[in-house]
Amino acid sequence: MKKKWFSYVTAAAVATMLVGIVPATAATDLGHQVLASNDGWAAYSTGTTGGSTASSSNIFTVTNRKQLVTALGSSTNTTPKIIYISGTINMNVNDSNNAMGLNDYKDPAYDFNKYLTAYDPATWGTSKVPSGTQEDARKKSQQNQAARIVIDIPSNTTIVGSGTTAKITGGNFNLKSGANNIIIRNIEFQDAYDYFPQWDPTDGSSGNWNSMYDSITIKGATHVWVDHCTFSDGAHPDSTNGTYFGREYQHHDGTLDISNAADYITASYNYFHDHDKTSLIGSSDSATTDDGHLKVTLHHNYYKDVVQRAPRVRFGQVHIYNNYYEGSTSNSTYPFSYAWGVGKSSKIYAQNNAFSIPGLSAAKIASVFSGGTTLYDSGTLLNGSSVNVASSNSLSTAVGWTPSLYGTIDASSNVATVVKANAGAGKFQ
Known part of the structure; x- marks a missing residue:
C-alpha cells in the first residue's frame, strides 16, 4: 500500500516526489x-517495543540519507514508525545524495598546518586545551559535519536492515535525553569518521587526538534495544592516518556509547570488530548524575580485534554475559589492551564470557581506573582455562545487585561457537 500524497498526479510523478520513501508491507x-519480556535491562518495566505498532502510513523503506531523515521526522515525532534500511546509506552526502568531504565541511579559517603550528606542545605547552582562532575554526568545521551526519532518533522508532546488506557509513545515530522505546537491528555501521579531530595535550600523559562521533550514541535515552548489528572502522583504520605530536591522528570515537543517565539498554548479538574505543558507559568521573542509572545488558556480542572499552564503565549496573572476545596483543592495527574497564563506582556483573587472546593474563582482561573497586565475575574462560578477573585484580565482588532479567545463559565452553554463528548483521537463524 502506497501513501497517497496528491491524488491528481501520475504514478511516476508520485514516485519522484517520494524520492524512494515508500511504506513497506506490514507482514x-x-x-x-x-x-x-526477560531480555536484559531494556525489558524492565514497560519493555521495549519500538515502532512495532506503526500504522501502514508510518512504515517506510529508505535507500539514502534524505529519505531516512524524512521518514524519521523531527526529534519530537513520537508517532510509532518502522524504517527499513535497504542497501548502503552514506551519511556524508548533500540532499542530492552527492558525496561530501573535508573541503565541503571545512570552515574557511581552518588550516590544519596552522593548527599544528599553533598547538605544538613545544610552544603551546601541555597544561591547557587548545583555544583561539584555529581551534574555533576546527570546532566550526566539526559542527558543519555534525549537521549532516548526526541524526536524532525519536521515541517509538524501529530501524532495521532489510535483508542482509543494509549498511550505514559515516553516520552517527543520536538517541538523546527524552527519547524512549527505540529498536535498532540488522544494520552494519561503518566508519563514523570525524574529519576534524581535536588535539588535547591534557588527555593522558602524552596527549591525544580525540574525535566526536560514535556509530550509535545513547545520551540520556531509555528503553533501547540494539541487536544483530555490526560495527567497524570500515575502509579507514586510524593506523593509516599517521601521527602528529607523537600520537595517532585518530578519526574515530566509539561504536556504541551510553551516557548522560541513559537507562534500560540491551545490546545483543552484535559484532564489534577492527576498532579502538568500542563502548563507553558513563562519560566522566564527575558525571555523578549517572549514578543509579546506566542499567545496561550486553550479551552474546562478538568482539574481534578491538583495543579497549568492551565496555569501559562508570557508575552503571552492567550485566555482561555470554560475550566472546577474540584478538591479539601484538595486532599491528588493533592490539588488544583490555576488555572491561572498571571505572568510578562501576557495578559490573559478568557471567560466562570467553576470551581467545594468546598470552593474556587474567588480570589484563580488565583495566581498573580511579574509583573502580568492584567486579562480580564468574565462569570466565581465557584461552580455554577458567579464570577469575576480580580476584586477579584484587577487586571486591560486592557490586550491590544481582541481575534478574535474562534468558538462557550458555555454558562458557559453548560461547565461542554460539556467538560466532549468530552475532552481527544478517546472522538471524
Whole structure:
C-alpha cells in the first residue's frame, strides 16, 4: 500500500516526489518484532517495543540519507514508525545524495598546518586545551559535519536492515535525553569518521587526538534495544592516518556509547570488530548524575580485534554475559589492551564470557581506573582455562545487585561457537 500524497498526479510523478520513501508491507518480520519480556535491562518495566505498532502510513523503506531523515521526522515525532534500511546509506552526502568531504565541511579559517603550528606542545605547552582562532575554526568545521551526519532518533522508532546488506557509513545515530522505546537491528555501521579531530595535550600523559562521533550514541535515552548489528572502522583504520605530536591522528570515537543517565539498554548479538574505543558507559568521573542509572545488558556480542572499552564503565549496573572476545596483543592495527574497564563506582556483573587472546593474563582482561573497586565475575574462560578477573585484580565482588532479567545463559565452553554463528548483521537463524 502506497501513501497517497496528491491524488491528481501520475504514478511516476508520485514516485519522484517520494524520492524512494515508500511504506513497506506490514507482514510479520523484524520490523514488527519486540524485545522479549526477560531480555536484559531494556525489558524492565514497560519493555521495549519500538515502532512495532506503526500504522501502514508510518512504515517506510529508505535507500539514502534524505529519505531516512524524512521518514524519521523531527526529534519530537513520537508517532510509532518502522524504517527499513535497504542497501548502503552514506551519511556524508548533500540532499542530492552527492558525496561530501573535508573541503565541503571545512570552515574557511581552518588550516590544519596552522593548527599544528599553533598547538605544538613545544610552544603551546601541555597544561591547557587548545583555544583561539584555529581551534574555533576546527570546532566550526566539526559542527558543519555534525549537521549532516548526526541524526536524532525519536521515541517509538524501529530501524532495521532489510535483508542482509543494509549498511550505514559515516553516520552517527543520536538517541538523546527524552527519547524512549527505540529498536535498532540488522544494520552494519561503518566508519563514523570525524574529519576534524581535536588535539588535547591534557588527555593522558602524552596527549591525544580525540574525535566526536560514535556509530550509535545513547545520551540520556531509555528503553533501547540494539541487536544483530555490526560495527567497524570500515575502509579507514586510524593506523593509516599517521601521527602528529607523537600520537595517532585518530578519526574515530566509539561504536556504541551510553551516557548522560541513559537507562534500560540491551545490546545483543552484535559484532564489534577492527576498532579502538568500542563502548563507553558513563562519560566522566564527575558525571555523578549517572549514578543509579546506566542499567545496561550486553550479551552474546562478538568482539574481534578491538583495543579497549568492551565496555569501559562508570557508575552503571552492567550485566555482561555470554560475550566472546577474540584478538591479539601484538595486532599491528588493533592490539588488544583490555576488555572491561572498571571505572568510578562501576557495578559490573559478568557471567560466562570467553576470551581467545594468546598470552593474556587474567588480570589484563580488565583495566581498573580511579574509583573502580568492584567486579562480580564468574565462569570466565581465557584461552580455554577458567579464570577469575576480580580476584586477579584484587577487586571486591560486592557490586550491590544481582541481575534478574535474562534468558538462557550458555555454558562458557559453548560461547565461542554460539556467538560466532549468530552475532552481527544478517546472522538471524
